[in-house]
Amino acid sequence: MADNMHYDAIVVGSGISGGWAAKELTERGLKVLMLERGRNIEHLTDYVNADKEAWDYPHRGSPTTEMKRKHPVLQRDYPLNEPTNGMWADEQDNPYVEHKRFDWFRGYHVGGRSLLWGRQSYRWSDTDFEANAKEGVAVDWPIRYADIAPWYDHVERFAGISGARNGLDILPDGEFLPPIPLNIVEKDVAARLQKAFGGKRHLINARVANITEPKPEQNRLNCQYRNKCWLGCPYGAYFSTQSATLPVAVATGNLTLRPFSIVRQVMYDRDRKRATGVEVIDAETGQTYEYTADVIFLNASTFNSTWVLMNSATDVWEGGLGSSSGELGHNVMDHHFRVGAEGRVEGYDDKYYFGRRPAGFYIPRFRNVEGAPRDYLRGFGYQGSASRQGWKREIAELNIGKDLKEALSKPGDWRIGMTGFGEMLPDHANRIALDGTVTDKWGLPVLAISVELGENEKKMRVDMQQDAVEMFEAAGLVDVKPTESDYAPGMGIHEMGTARMGRDPATSVLNQHNQVWDAPNVYVTDGSCMTSSSCVNPSLTYMALTARAAAHAVESLKSGDL
Template identity: 80%
Template sequence: MADMHYDAIVVGSGISGGWAAKELTEKGLKVLLLERGRNIEHVKDYVNAQKEAWDYPHRGRPTNAMKDEFPVLRRDYPLSESTYGMWANEQENPYVEEKRFDWFRGYHVGGRSLMWGRQTYRHSAMDFEANAREGIAVDWPIRYEDVAPWYDYVERFAGISGNRDGLDVLPDGEFLPPIPLNVVEKDVAARLQQAYGGKRYLINARTANITEPRPEQNRSSCQYRNKCVLGCPYGAYFSTQSATLPAAVATGNLTLRPFSIVRELIYDKDNKRVKGVEVIDAETGLTYEYTANIVFLNASTFNSTWILMNSATDVWEGGLGSSSGELGHNVMDHHFRVGARGSVEGFEDMYYYGRRPAGFYVPRFRNVPGDDPRNYLRGFGYQGSASRGGWSRAAEELGVGEDLKNALTTPGEWGINMLAFGEILPYHDNKISLNKGVTDKWGLPVLSFDVSMRDNEFEMRKDMKQDAIEMLEAAGVKNVEGYETPYAPGMGIHEMGTARMGRDPATSVLNGNNQVWDAPNVFVTDGACMTSASCVNPSLTYMALTARAADFAVEELKKGNL
């Protein structure tokens, strides 16, 4: 039998769990990293990374059998032949939707760090202050200045390409050279600057794809294949497998145990500490107990909260961390699927090379200093790109023979698209709860979701579309049309909240160091800890908060406080 006691246990091996494992092992702790799903080994197990569309029987499109197998995943783009097997089995891992919630999960070593969009932006000082300023939910117990050095730290290791733009609303970071804008994007950026007097910007996307090799991490520069979701054999984008897991393994202090479902944290009533975890072996069904001095919960937002809810229920009916009445509440995501697109003239003699993994970003400009107040709180940003039409543009035409070939010997017209991502406020009654009437393959209760958008978000969406139209028209884009397709919470795959940080144990689950108030040797540093959402992609903040909490935890261990 392997060792059953460790200095630290990390639950979950995704973006934040990988960081916890790296930081704790590098600081000398013996760490057990638990993952509920299978192992995926770097390079060897990226089975589709070198395939092209014609290598799949259905050119990558999901089959009817796959749609039946994944009734939730089929609702949006993630379900395809190329990523089949990379998402959680929905038959074995059901959940209940009191209201529609699209929960897209990755249950394997590396989690969604293998499939994420890699857009990496810092929260601003305004983001950390917004709740207090507006009287929404509770105040963050930290400010930008508390996290800034940790943003620096994780950016330097992860490798973030971007440009230093000097914007208060979107703080600069420690960047590698940016992935360049193409000729049309540069032109639109310049026109926007002129049209709005320097108050709106179109900048290089900031993305976790390295643009300079990292030989010390055995990572090569991005190859511009844009197949990131299939796993990168070059290690060109940041993932657990490419970066944090190798660093943790190199210390000799890590034990990785896949197929390990944490059923509950073992709570010691006398010491008011958690002494370990109870694990179900996903393959055999056998149960094991592992003990540790500290536990980091990084199982992904809702699964970390599920573990808390299922722990110490003999002390708190709602589970460990529920004494405030906030555990499971304040679910957030980013709402999107709204924006504008159009065509661009005058660049018919210009093209681009490769398939960039990122395009441009338009930082938030609503409800910021200098902007007229809107009839909603917070704001949004845009992600997008410009490109030329390819061969598929002829699929709707009836061309044949010579006419068809001639039509496809030159690229199509230039087009540009801007897709908005908006902030959702932390509403107390947007919540998850344990549903003991429905169980998963291992007999464990599942989560019920009761989450919906509110008037604030619906009002924001009007600007998200109209502002995109106006900006493209101001930049000289032709045939501009706005669009909006149905959005349901969860579709942004940026789930946050349910175990929020705060200043008071009466109104929050975690303190300013990500410790559970009711068990200070338990740290939650994934999306569950978020007190508000900002409008930028959140993963970089998870990384920074995890590194910060790990540093604090080790210092507290040395002092004998944990």
């Protein structure tokens, strides 16, 4: 335990946004305490499965019956497997209540889901920041692209985003390292789509936080095309708290990291209208501590940061700190996906590729950007890839034996597939709240979640499938089939909203600098701050907002505003 109980700043959470908060605040000279509710994971030494192959696991990577019993929510999708077992929150210790199905996949350890994320990294556009105001949806964002563009530059240069400059207004270019190349089939399909749709639809290199050139100043080597990112990278090739932001924060000498620290509440001085610190439960001993600070950054992930606010200052506001607008806990969003198309590509049987890329292609949003408006608002993009089938493919014509073995030692057909990622509108009815009947291992109230897709999203999903089929057929693919599999909110692992930014304290929780209206020395810069969801992956925007807010906090401390 840290001896000092007072710090210039406290950062709650150590995931993508928490790591950025710690880096920026310590580099600017503040003494910072970072609190993480789970265990520590040391860079390199604690990546215990990073070099294992499927045959190194007792069940070849598949989840066991016991794992499914312990993780009834996690087993609904791919995150439950032997390689990442133990990297997700223990559902027995950390339950939640589903009033409507919501698949909440949590990473309770140092680094959080920065060790487990998909690394897709895209900027928002002017269209995204302006949409709410133009369409009369929810409330207006208090910022525009111009406000955050320099901070996108800042975080991209440090994190290392590989991508190509495509010159598209709907998907602004950034400060990129060379892209992870498209394979030959993807390149040719991209050209066919350009021709078939008159240059209105674009298949481009995915933009990902995997570095393609070394960053020796960060002790990070370029991607080795192992595609084992979710196991922790021994080369530091993908951006995570452990590989990038945490080492910088530690090197300043200004950071104290305290794992196994569950923040129960932000302490609040009702006379000064300022937060004074946080109350912490030691997750191992159950003992309670109080730490004080001049500024607090909540980066515990969307729902957990909101949970902390709901538990804070309840003697002043029944709904907790930041609840005076009536919006705290509301407007939950995710990206809906798992609907698209697949097909077979002929004419490339003499072509193959090198390595296992950690990324494929991306098709940026085109609906409600070009052409006639649809019967729904906003739009979607696609993520996908082309590859040759491997030994796992089914061959109905062959039985076991020599012929089968020889056939399966050769690559199969080229196939290509993609799934749409659609924007979900903010809706006051989609919410989280404290449940009064269930508690966790530490006797703390848990969250009850009530979220569902609206009619807008359901209409959009029709186009997400039909457009995918149309594009693949236009590109000359054969055996094109629409695809759709089970989806429930949360499965995108992009939960957002619940403490939105806005222009008016009567309708929002945070101001234009991510400060809680009711306590300006509390900043919230994880996914809970989002006012809308766009259709692109949100983590790059969390990074930029966090760096921007940290600079504002330090300047405000210097000026005496906080």
